[in-house]
Amino acid sequence: MKRSIIIVLDSVGIGEMPDACNYGDAGSNTLHNIAEAVGGLELPNLESLGLGNIYRIKGVHAQSNPKGCYGKMAEASRGKDTTSGHWEMAGVILENALPTFPQGFPxxxxxxxxxxxxxxxxxxxxxxxxxxxxxxxxxxxxxxxxxxxxxxxxxxxxxxxxxxxxxxxxxxxxxxxxxxxxxxxxxxxxxxxxxxxxxxxxxxxxxxxxxxLEPPRKTLLEYISEQGLAVNAVGKIRDIYAGKGITDFCSTKSNMDGVDNTLAYMTKTNVGLIMTNLVDFDMVYGHRNNVEGYVQALKDFDQRLPELVALLRPEDLLVITADHGCDPTFPGTDHTREYVPLLVYGQSVKHGVNLGVRSTFADLGATVAEYLGLDPLPVGKSFLAEIRND
CATH class of the missing domain: 3.30.70.1250 (Phosphopentomutase)
Structure with a gap:
């Protein structure tokens, strides 16, 4: 009776990747720069899981023994968009970036x-x-x-x-x-x-x-549903994976609507995966350089986090992460090439494990696959053995 709940805070990056300069994103750091711009963030629930242990974020303090496991993930795929980020989480790494058209389409x-x-x-x-x-x-x-x-x-x-x-x-x-x-x-x-x-x-x-675009190879979602387990998609998850491997879905009108629907699935889904994308961080605030709105959206999610934790069952695995950055303090309105935070929590998960810097988002998919009893995915290194409280 195992479930994994993955919540993607769309665009909530946590620092430029080493190759950010190749994308014009040197100096980007969504969480850090937002915190500096407003004199500090107050995110007590994310802080308790270890958010402040990942990187310096003004107002978000490192914990001596956080409740969750923490780290950050690098994107191995070329690019910095929603599609490549989500696909990589699910075990599909793109060697070639999807085409872009800086001069418009032919x-x-x-x-x-x-x-x-x-x-x-x-x-x-x-x-x-x-x-x-x-x-x-x-x-x-x-x-x-x-x-x-x-x-x-x-x-x-x-x-x-x-x-x-x-x-x-x-x-x-x-x-x-x-x-x-x-x-x-x-x-x-x-x-x-x-x-x-x-x-x-x-x-x-x-x-x-x-x-x-349909993923070029089978994803974690398909491997899960092929075993007869539920794959519930909240927000634009269904669109991102072109419906592949998804057994039920719901669209959302806002981040808080996304949280509401995630909670609803948690009350009725016994086994499998619930995967949620909270798009307002990116679409409403990041792309519009709206720092104050972004801050409020972070606070709103943080305040709802205890509701999610309260519905966790003893064998549940909760993961909070992101798919790329979109630093609203940065010049321009595009995504930014950043690491993404990795917070993992559950009653069967150890406290305070530093997961370090993962070399690919695919480590998340590999971990969930192992947790749900699936065969290893073609890519990614599971960190389940590091966090499991046996």
């Missing part, structure tokens, strides 16, 4: 795409999603042309006002893009970005949907 492709959807498009540039809808939203209302844009990540994003392009039609546009983006254009995700509002006051809605 005009030949855009022409074919316009023909396929039956209308022209606006944009086709690297942009902040909140900025581009303000800048091109009025023209979009007038012409009905969807707004296409990308970022430093491997994404093709399509934004449209819900009263101009109804949601089913926008989803159709994105499905077509997913089918057309092949070969050298095979981005990690096609993202529907619906919005509402009036000129000068446009805002994105919660109806975002990701059309992800």
């Amino acid at each position: 005009q030949e492709f855009i022409a074919r795409y316009e023909k396929a959807i039956g209308r022209g498009v606006l944009g086709n540039e690297v942009a902040s999603g909140t900025e581009i809808i303000q800048r091109l939203g009025e023209e979009h209302l007038r012409t009905g042309k969807p707004i296409v844009y990308t970022s430093a990540d491997s994404v093709f994003q399509v934004a449209a006002h819900e009263e101009v392009v109804p949601l089913p039609e926008l989803m159709h546009f994105c499905k077509l893009a997913r089918e057309m983006l092949t070969g050298d254009l095979q981005v990690g995700r096609v993202i529907a970005r619906p919005f509402l509002g009036q000129v000068g006051e446009f805002y994105r809605t919660s109806h975002r949907h990701d059309f992800a």
Whole structure:
């Protein structure tokens, strides 16, 4: 009757990786820099698990005997996006980075795409999603042309006002893009970005949907579900893994909605995996350089952590981590190439084990696989023997 609960704090990085300079991210450190910007963080519950033992975070103190095991993980895959980070956690390391388009997508492709959807498009540039809808939203209302844009990540994003392009039609546009983006254009995700509002006051809605590339190899989620165990996905987890290996899922409207749904699964799922992505850290605050909002989101999660701990059963394994960084104090609005925190807790887990610096996110997947009694994954080194309280 074993369960593992993995909670991914989307973008909550904990310091630049050695190759961060290759990505223009030297000096990035999401948690540390946020704490410095506001004079310190108060995260007592994460602190008690050992967050302050991983790295210096102003206001978050190292514990002499934290309740959890702690460390940080390096990304072995090329890149710094959601797809590569989550896939690596589940045992798929990408040797080649997914393609990005700093000059926009090739005009030949855009022409074919316009023909396929039956209308022209606006944009086709690297942009902040909140900025581009303000800048091109009025023209979009007038012409009905969807707004296409990308970022430093491997994404093709399509934004449209819900009263101009109804949601089913926008989803159709994105499905077509997913089918057309092949070969050298095979981005990690096609993202529907619906919005509402009036000129000068446009805002994105919660109806975002990701059309992800299927993982090139079998992931931890598939290995688990093939054994007849539950794999419950909360938030955009289902999208990231293109539904592969997932037995049940729910979308979320916010971080706190994500916590609520995680708690709901914990009350009804007996064995297997519950995996949650809390996207607001990244989407709402990191990409918008909103330091104060990011701080509040961290506090909000910290305050809910005792609820999660209270529902843990004696054999449960709780893991709190991230998929990349998105330092809101850093120039630009893109993800940052960072280590991610690793906190592990459970009644059958030792206290205060320093897991050090893991060479790949895949160590997490290898550990969960061993914990659930599966055969070893092709990549990753399990740390279960280090933390198990036999």
